[in-house]
Amino acid sequence: MGPKKGNTGSAATATILALLLVLLTVLTVYIFAAKTWWFPPAINEIGKEIDQQFMRTLVITGIVFVLAQLGLAWAVFRYRARGQRATYSHGNNVMEVVWTLATAIMFIGLGILSQRTWAAVRIKPAPPEAMRIEVIGQQFKWSFRLPGPDGKFGKYKFEAHPEQEFTRDPWVVDADDPDGKDDIILGPGSVIAVRVNEPVELLIRSKDVTHSFFVRELRLKQDAVPGMTVPLQFTATVPGEYQVVCAELCGLGHHLMNTFLKVLSREDYAAWLKDMTAE
Amino acid sequence: MTTHAGAVHEHEAPKGFIRKYIFSLDHKVIGKQYICLALFSAFVGMFLSALMRLRLAWPAMKLPFFPDGILPEQYLALMTMHGTIMVFMVLTTAPQSGFGNYFLPLQIGAADMAFPVLNMLSFWTTFLSLVVLMAAFFVTGGAPLGGWTVYTPLSAIGEIAGPGQGLGMTLWVIAIAIFSGASLMGAINFIATTLDLRTRGLSLMRMPLTAWSWFITAAISLLAFGVLLAAGILLLLDRTAGTSFFIPGNLVLTEKVISHKGGSPILWQHLFWFFGHPEVYIAILPGMGVASHVLSTFSRKPVFGYRAMVFALSAIAFLGFIVWGHHMFVSGMSPYVAIAFSVLTMSIGVPSAIKTFNWLGTLWNGNIQFTTPMLFALGFVSLFVSGGLSGLFLAQPAVDQYLTDTYFVVAHFHLIMGVAAIFGMFTATYFWFPKVFGRMMNNTLGKLHFWLSFVGVYAIFMPMHFIGLAGHPRRYADTSGAPFLQALDPVHHFMTYAAFITIAAQFIFLFNLLWSIWKGEKAGINPWNATTLEWGVPSPPPHDNFAGHEPTVYRGPYEFSVPGVAEDFILQTTPPDKVVKS
Numbered sequence: 001m002g003p004k005k006g007n008t009g010s011a012a013t014a015t016i017l018a019l020l021l022v023l024l025t026v027l028t029v030y031i032f033a034a035k036t037w038w039f040p041p042a043i044n045e046i047g048k049e050i051d052q053q054f055m056r057t058l059v060i061t062g063i064v065f066v067l068a069q070l071g072l073a074w075a076v077f078r079y080r081a082r083g084q085r086a087t088y089s090h091g092n093n094v095m096e097v098v099w100t101l102a103t104a105i106m107f108i109g110l111g112i113l114s115q116r117t118w119a120a121v122r123i124k125p126a127p128p129e130a131m132r133i134e135v136i137g138q139q140f141k142w143s144f145r146l147p148g149p150d151g152k153f154g155k156y157k158f159e160a161h162p163e164q165e166f167t168r169d170p171w172v173v174d175a176d177d178p179d180g181k182d183d184i185i186l187g188p189g190s191v192i193a194v195r196v197n198e199p200v201e202l203l204i205r206s207k208d209v210t211h212s213f214f215v216r217e218l219r220l221k222q223d224a225v226p227g228m229t230v231p232l233q234f235t236a237t238v239p240g241e242y243q244v245v246c247a248e249l250c251g252l253g254h255h256l257m258n259t260f261l262k263v264l265s266r267e268d269y270a271a272w273l274k275d276m277t278a279e
Numbered sequence: 280m281t282t283h284a285g286a287v288h289e290h291e292a293p294k295g296f297i298r299k300y301i302f303s304l305d306h307k308v309i310g311k312q313y314i315c316l317a318l319f320s321a322f323v324g325m326f327l328s329a330l331m332r333l334r335l336a337w338p339a340m341k342l343p344f345f346p347d348g349i350l351p352e353q354y355l356a357l358m359t360m361h362g363t364i365m366v367f368m369v370l371t372t373a374p375q376s377g378f379g380n381y382f383l384p385l386q387i388g389a390a391d392m393a394f395p396v397l398n399m400l401s402f403w404t405t406f407l408s409l410v411v412l413m414a415a416f417f418v419t420g421g422a423p424l425g426g427w428t429v430y431t432p433l434s435a436i437g438e439i440a441g442p443g444q445g446l447g448m449t450l451w452v453i454a455i456a457i458f459s460g461a462s463l464m465g466a467i468n469f470i471a472t473t474l475d476l477r478t479r480g481l482s483l484m485r486m487p488l489t490a491w492s493w494f495i496t497a498a499i500s501l502l503a504f505g506v507l508l509a510a511g512i513l514l515l516l517d518r519t520a521g522t523s524f525f526i527p528g529n530l531v532l533t534e535k536v537i538s539h540k541g542g543s544p545i546l547w548q549h550l551f552w553f554f555g556h557p558e559v560y561i562a563i564l565p566g567m568g569v570a571s572h573v574l575s576t577f578s579r580k581p582v583f584g585y586r587a588m589v590f591a592l593s594a595i596a597f598l599g600f601i602v603w604g605h606h607m608f609v610s611g612m613s614p615y616v617a618i619a620f621s622v623l624t625m626s627i628g629v630p631s632a633i634k635t636f637n638w639l640g641t642l643w644n645g646n647i648q649f650t651t652p653m654l655f656a657l658g659f660v661s662l663f664v665s666g667g668l669s670g671l672f673l674a675q676p677a678v679d680q681y682l683t684d685t686y687f688v689v690a691h692f693h694l695i696m697g698v699a700a701i702f703g704m705f706t707a708t709y710f711w712f713p714k715v716f717g718r719m720m721n722n723t724l725g726k727l728h729f730w731l732s733f734v735g736v737y738a739i740f741m742p743m744h745f746i747g748l749a750g751h752p753r754r755y756a757d758t759s760g761a762p763f764l765q766a767l768d769p770v771h772h773f774m775t776y777a778a779f780i781t782i783a784a785q786f787i788f789l790f791n792l793l794w795s796i797w798k799g800e801k802a803g804i805n806p807w808n809a810t811t812l813e814w815g816v817p818s819p820p821p822h823d824n825f826a827g828h829e830p831t832v833y834r835g836p837y838e839f840s841v842p843g844v845a846e847d848f849i850l851q852t853t854p855p856d857k858v859v860k861s
Contacts, residue, residue: 014647016730031745080647084646091640099632122676158529209532226544245752
């Protein structure tokens with residue numbers, strides 16, 4: 001029975017393979033459960049919702065992972081060649097339907113559940129009182145612009161005169177635009193600050209190639225695409241200083257293109273702003 | 280409907296070295312040529328990954344050819360070429376055009392592929408694309424930098440955007456365009472062959488799952504590569520002809536204003552991923568076919584749910600075309616469209632799950648023989664489960680906002696493509712080697728290769744999930760940019776050690792392969808007691824496969840352990856009255 005050439009392995013092979021699969025399963029579950037390497041704590045409500053959805057997904061995929069790997073381990077051990085004849089079966093339609101339906105309900109259900117959290121960030125518009133901050137990526141530093149007391153951003157020269165071809169400085173605020181007079185420009189390499197517990201809307205842009213604005217603690221990431229302005233809203237609830245990193249390959253300095261997002265109380269923010277505008 | 284007259288179309292056996300081994304029309308030679316190309320590319324790609332892992336673990340380490348250590352831009356170029364070579368020149372060649380070319384005609388009872396000249400052309404065009412791609416290493420400015428995805432506008436603007444954006448990038452685009460053409464040629468051939476050249480009695484539902492996987496993969500190729508070719512042409516025009524398909528206006532680089540305007544950077548992403556997502560199914564479907572085939576053969580049991588398996592392959596192929604936006608959730612694409620792509624992507628988990636259950640079902644109540652090909656097929660199942668499940672996190676945009684562009688994604692696609700698909704190729708190699716060369720590969724070395732590789736790949740790629748959860752972005756040359764990254768250095772070291780051990784194990788395979796071609800124990804016509812048509816012809820098969828007569832198929836491909844039969848297998852071509860009863 002079986003292949004004519006020896007080479008059929010032995011009980012030892014079956015046992016070792018089964019044990020390795022069990023070890024894989026135990027180690028993987030342990031490292032996830034122990035959160036040995038994990039997300040930093042979330043600093044916004046939506047971040048906490050994202051974490052909950054992550055955990056729901058982890059539980060479901062974890063169960064499937066354990067059942068599949070242990071099922072494989074068991075099958076390999078239990079049905080190793082011991083002189084038995086295999087059962088001649090082409091399958092079982094009832095089982096096919098049952099496990100297909102179960103998987104479909106679990107997977108698609110999980111997917112539908114997560115859309116609410118997505119919509120809350122990306123489809124629901126930012127509240128009108130949100131502090132707007134323009135974020136500009138360029139090789140290899142982040143810049144920011146605040147609209148100033150009038151709450152309006154001035155147009156850049158190329159936005160004020162779209163028909164004109166600029167050979168210099170298109171990204172300078174147009175001198176004739178009254179909205180731009182009080183704009184606060186935080187040049188390349190600046191740190192950005194927001195007030196705690198107040199909604200913020202970032203307007204993310206790029207001057208050269210595609211970058212991506214990523215703050216782990218917010219659980220949010222958005223590509224900075226040349227030619228587009230993409231909004232990203234959040235409300236940070238924990239004061240602190242959080243790393244901003246670039247998450248879209250943009251050239252040789254990609255791994256060094258970082259800055260900080262400070263989340264400050266009203267008083268600290270006012271002091272910070274005064275410092276920035278005094279320069 | 281098959282055209283039986285066409286099933287035994289003959290072309291004379293070639294004479295002379297050039298016609299026999301270089302410009303051969305024989306699908307068996309062409310299959311081997313593709314596999315050689317893939318083998319060479321795999322070792323180049325592996326060497327690049329060794330350099331990458333060295334850089335990540337010890338950024339300042341000086342190396343031959345890198346007297347000041349590997350610079351960040353060099354790391355990024357190595358990474359770009361690693362991905363490109365592995366995805367195109369390994370995963371899109373050997374599983375389909377390598378093993379498929381060799382074994383599809385044999386498994387369906389044909390003397391050759393439908394279009395032998397086109398077949399030869401498709402190989403040499405692929406070879407040309409590899410030459411052009413490798414040339415990028417040696418031109419001024421060196422290899423391109425952009426990842427295998429070369430997002431615009433970085434890849435479209437040219438040298439002013441930085442190192443790796445010069446001639447090397449242009450050669451990359453040309454190479455991929457040539458490769459796309461070659462793939463289209465191959466796809467036409469596979470589809471025509473499967474539809475037209477099946478022998479008497481071989482209905483579609485009696486085809487082995489390997490043949491089904493090659494057929495469906497060819498259909499995917501046909502529809503996907505055209506879009507990549509078009510995208511490549513547009514990118515080439517932006518780079519060389521002053522067009523602006525992908526470049527918007529008012530870009531400023533090194534304080535110079537770029538004169539392009541009107542283009543859309545994410546248009547490239549849409550075009551690339553419209554190809555790119557089906558591409559990953561091109562990479563894995565043949566492996567799934569081989570896994571099903573080998574699991575059945577060495578469980579001595581029919582495939583559990585053959586019809587469901589065919590359905591699942593088809594569903595994966597179809598759904599694979601309407602999920603590409605899941606690579607673009609944070610790209611600036613409409614969030615509404617993201618929801619649609621997300622639900623569709625979660626759905627693709629369903630046919631994948633069907634296949635996994637059916638692989639387990641095939642083993643259940645079986646009589647499992649742990650041959651080397653079987654070990655790799657079992658490894659494939661484990662790796663496919665591990666790699667596939669992480670996709671469920673990435674398919675949800677709310678969660679993907681964090682995980683995209685981190686090492687979590689790198690873990691996901693490496694487990695699925697960089698390991699499961701590779702294990703599929705190892706399964707195919709160990710399984711079919713005796714047929715191709717008339718000799719067995721060494722069993723001890725094969726087992727050693729399996730154990731080291733199986734443990735090794737998990738040791739390399741499981742930890743990547745965890746540094747991804749910690750927020751480690753991908754395509755970073757080192758961890759110096761932020762303290763939270765530096766905290767992950769020990770994991771980088773661990774993965775690098777694991778990588779070196781695993782890479783070393785591949786040399787055991789290479790040695791075994793080459794040594795066995797000349798010195799392996801002689802194999803007979805059917806050393807595995809398998810059932811499909813290739814196991815009814817000599818090892819190696821004669822030039823026209825079936826010695827001029829058309830085989831007849833009497834049954835399905837997985838008739839193992841049939842009750843009332845003396846042997847635990849029946850060849851598809853054994854007439855019913857010749858089957859020995861017990």
